[in-house]
């Protein structure tokens with residue numbers, strides 16, 4: 046069983062929801078990421094989504110765009126992101142790590158080369174924002190044979206047929222984008238998410254993580270309870286951005302926010 | 313290639329290129345657009361309305377003008393100019409926006425968005441939006457806002473909101489990113505009018521089909537003027553819409569050579585250019601697989617060109633396919649060569665071309681002398697130079 050499947054099974058058995066932080070690798074500096082990953086594990090996260098910086102992050106709002114720009118200013122890349130993940134895996138064999146990014150860096154590396162490198166780095170899942178399942182056959186096959194879960198997204202306007210397609214094409218979990226918009230947007234509607242989750246649940250048995258627009262512990266709890274887990278991205282990266290001259294402070298604030306969310310989720 | 317040309321396939325693939333590479337939220341509106349596009353393409357009422365608009369609003373057919381003096385001066389092939397510069401709003405871009413706006417109306421969309429580089433597509437979009445009474449937002453890189461300020465003012469006059477994009481390289485690609493972000497946020501009421509043969513399927517095929525009027529008219533006009541098909545076609549390639557518009561109706565006519573001219577900026581060897589077909593590699597950006605300017609890590613490289621409309625790191629997927637199959641040839645022209653083309657046409661024929669089109673002129677100046685006097689070249693004069701007066705005057709040290 047994959048690390049992701051095992052994690053979600055363990056969570057289901059203990060009746061807990063997954064806390065999934067997203068940070069961009071190399072933001073604000075390459076040496077920030079690895080200690081941050083360890084600190085997040087300590088704060089009680091279940092899965093880490095590691096953003097691969099890209100020059101043209103079309104699905105991201107301004108906060109994650111700027112994170113990408115800061116990382117690229119330090120020559121962060123898919124290759125170096127994998128190096129950080131490999132370093133993390135040396136001392137943490139339990140926490141699943143999911144790469145999240147755009148297709149072109151993977152195209153540049155070559156699907157096969159990427160799948161091999163990701164396996165060597167101990168990556169558990171890959172979520173490629175601009176790769177729908179119709180174009181993903183070869184990519185998914187190469188990942189799956191190496192024990193890596195291809196993770197796909199669903200959106201508020203996805204049809205039943207679309208949900209079933211993701212169910213067939215993906216594994217690990219489904220990422221439900223909880224609003225029509227970019228990451229970090231401010232118009233999350235809980236009732237809409239609740240309705241949509243009913244439709245999604247009827248068409249897939251994969252765990253569903255919900256993200257986009259979640260900023261605080263209370264919303265995180267409400268959202269997580271509608272699915273199997275919650276993803277927090279822009280809210281964490283805002284802490285990095287607010288403390289660019291003091292990365293330790295950024296790390297402390299991120300840990301604090303995640304710990305408070307963990308507490309809210311578990312009580 | 314004598315067999316029938318029948319691209320793209322149902323999923324929008326031109327061989328390995330094209331396709332649909334977008335975030336999940338955009339899949340439903342793209343499916344909706346694809347269905348509408350296939351429905352109305354065959355709808356006689358839609359076609360009649362489009363034809364009427366092209367005739368009475370755009371001013372088609374545009375002339376095919378024999379540049380006799382310039383041809384004589386160059387001492388080779390007879391040069392004919394397809395006068396897209398004479399269209400309403402001053403470029404070929406309006407052929408496409410008229411078509412997409414009619415689709416938007418049929419689909420009940422109330423809000424139009426667009427990206428623009430030189431501002432010609434933005435103006436053409438703001439124009440049709442004004443005519444149909446639709447809300448219009450145009451995204452434009454802040455670098456382009458500065459160098460094409462005349463067009464920014466035109467768009468505002470027409471009632472459009474122009475958003476200066478400050479991210480990335482602040483040019484056309486970043487405007488496209490921002491338009492995609494808007495579309496994801498406002499999918500329900502918004503129609504995205506893409507200005508070139510890029511983006512996810514069906515855009516590359518749809519924009520081509522709306523622009524193919526250029527080639528259909530050219531073919532007929534050339535037969536009338538010379539009694540035979542042209543020997544060569546020349547067009548500049550940014551995203552590639554004016555080029556494919558001219559090329560497409562000739563693809564099965566194997567005797568007709570096709571030359572797409574990319575912007576070499578300071579020169580291909582300097583790395584400061586916008587020539588993905590000449591010096592790029594296949595990859596995925598803005599919804600399709602095509603040739604891109606990217607580094608070894610797959611990050612998109614900043615592009616350079618004197619012309620904002622060619623300053624784009626990708627190119628329409630059909631051009632990628634035509635390059636690989638050898639049906640079309642892609643060449644490149646530097647900024648300074650383009651300026652020579654600009655001055656040559658202005659002084660020899662009394663026609664001031666857009667800086668984008670000037671790249672095609674400059675290549676024709678190299679090509680024509682290698683051909684005989686009874687051969688013909690059709691150059692797509694994709695737009696007029698009015699928008700570039702400020703840039704040109706500044707280069708000459710003149711304050712307007």
Ligand SMILES: Cc1ncc(COP(=O)(O)O)c(C=O)c1O
Nearest residue numbers: 432550551552553554621668695
């Ligand atoms: C006059 C003119 N020609 C050409 C272009 C390049 O676009 P395309 O390659 O799609 O024709 C532009 C774009 O702004 C333009 O304004």
